[in-house]
Amino acid sequence: MIKINGENVENTKGKNVAQYLTENxxxxxxxxxxxNGDILPKVEFNxxxxxxxxxxEIVSFVGGG
Amino acid sequence: MTKEEWFGALKRRHGADLQQxxxxxxxxxxxxxxxxxxxxxxxxxxxxxxxxLIDFDKVDLSNxxxxxxxxxxxxxYKTEAMKQALSEIAPYCxxxxxxxxxxxxxxxxxxxxxxxxxxxxxAECKAMLVNGIAERYPNKYIVAASGMSGLHxxxxxxxxxxxxxxxxxxxxxxxxxxxxxxxxxxxxxCAAHQANTILRIIAGKxxx
Numbered sequence: 214m215i216k217i218n219g220e221n222v223e224n225t226k227g228k229n230v231a232q233y234l235t236e237n238x239x240x241x242x243x244x245x246x247x248x249n250g251d252i253l254p255k256v257e258f259n260x261x262x263x264x265x266x267x268x269x270e271i272v273s274f275v276g277g278g
Numbered sequence: 279m280t281k282e283e284w285f286g287a288l289k290r291r292h293g294a295d296l297q298q299x300x301x302x303x304x305x306x307x308x309x310x311x312x313x314x315x316x317x318x319x320x321x322x323x324x325x326x327x328x329x330x331l332i333d334f335d336k337v338d339l340s341n342x343x344x345x346x347x348x349x350x351x352x353x354x355y356k357t358e359a360m361k362q363a364l365s366e367i368a369p370y371c372x373x374x375x376x377x378x379x380x381x382x383x384x385x386x387x388x389x390x391x392x393x394x395x396x397x398x399x400x401a402e403c404k405a406m407l408v409n410g411i412a413e414r415y416p417n418k419y420i421v422a423a424s425g426m427s428g429l430h431x432x433x434x435x436x437x438x439x440x441x442x443x444x445x446x447x448x449x450x451x452x453x454x455x456x457x458x459x460x461x462x463x464x465x466x467x468c469a470a471h472q473a474n475t476i477l478r479i480i481a482g483k484x485x486x
Contacts, residue, residue, distance in 0.1 A: 243401045245408045247440040252412035270440055274408075277427035277454035278313045278399035278465070 217269045226265060231258040234271070245272045281370045288325040296481055297325055303480045304328040306391040308380050308407055310335075310356040312460055313423050314397030315346035316469035317476075318360055322368035324477055329364070329371055330391055331357050334379040344462040385410050388418070393476050396422035397469075399454070408444065418443065421475050425449035426468035428457030435467045437475050439486045445479075447471035 214221045217233075225233055230253065234241055246253045247270040253261060263269070289297045303326055307314045310333035318329055333356040337347045351359040357375035364373050376387050380403075388394055388411070396407045404422060411420045425448035426435060434449040448468050454460055475486070 243405045245405055245412070245440070245444070247444070251441050252409070252416075252444055254413045255409050256413075272408075272424065272440065272446055272450075274401040274404040274422075274424045275427075275448075275451060275453035275455075276399060276401045277425070277452070277457075277460050278309060278311050278397055278404075278423060 214265065215263050215267045215269065218271055225263050228263055229259055230261045230263065230269075233263060234258070239271065239273055243274045245274070246270070247272075279369070284368075284370050285325070292325070299480050299482075300325045300477065301327045303393070304330070304391045305393045305395060305476055306330040306332065306388045307395045307397055308332050308388075309397035309399065309403075310345075310360050311341065311397065311399055312344040312462070312465035313399075313426075313469045313472065314395070315356070315360060316466050317395055317397055317473045318364065319346055319367060320470065320473035321476060322364045322371045322373075324473075325368070325371075326476075326480075327372060328374065328391075330374045330376070330388070331360055332376045332378065332380050332387060333357050334377060344460055344465050380407065382406060382410050385414050388415065391418070393419045393421065393479055395472055395476060396420060397472070401453070412444065416443070419445070419476075419479050421445045421447065421472050421479075423447045423468050423472055425452045426465050427452045427454040427460045429461055429464070430457075432464060432467050435464070435471060437471045437486045445472075445475050445486065447475065 215225045307318045337351045355377045357377045361373045437447045
């Protein structure tokens with residue numbers, strides 16, 4: 214099972230992070246991704262494949278400041 | 279007022295040991311709008327030793343509804359206007375200014391600070407800075423903000439921690455593109471979360 218933003222998510226095993234983000238409507242230019250406790254560098258979004266037991270937090274920034 | 283009198287007053291308020299930590303800390307405030315102008319003033323008042331202020335913009339009439347500037351500062355660069363304000367509030371704070379747009383190419387401007395505070399208004403710039411710091415300077419703390427627009431309840435503004443080095447303040451969802459505007463107190467709430475988080479990091483209180 215893969216946990217994303219606190220919820221167990223099905224059918225994500227084997228997908229890379231960029232694929233998951235795109236398929237779920239995230240704008241990659243606005244996100245920061247934490248994978249198992251570390252911020253995942255953007256250059257690794259394509260090469261990082263989601264695996265059983267992964268814990269992912271996705272922050273999608275909104276405008277204003 | 280002498281430097282000794284200034285530090286003496288801070289030590290009596292905060293305790294000598296903690297004030298020593300605060301006074302020897304260095305924080306970069308990236309963006310001096312509604313968030314950054316409030317964060318900079320809070321940190322200077324608290325006695326942060328060195329503030330690196332970065333913004334490319336000038337003070338505009340449309341800023342005064344939420345940003346800590348005055349009519350007399352219209353047209354000034356925000357870096358210069360904030361440095362002027364801080365000189366009257368915290369004259370012994372070492373204020374370094376960079377009047378420039380911060381991009382992936384000039385993140386080395388942040389090399390000297392312990393903590394980076396993301397105070398931009400544009401969502402892509404926020405993500406650029408957070409990801410850029412995580413990649414270039416993985417052992418710096420970054421305190422970012424996302425979601426403080428509109429007149430929604432103040433009770434949804436919180437601080438979250440991601441991983442070991444990243445803190446994000448705000449409600450996470452209210453986008454100025456949807457709400458149309460920002461209001462001084464709600465932006466200040468978010469800025470206060472950021473400044474408070476920075477002081478807690480300096481004090482070694484790393485939880486949220």
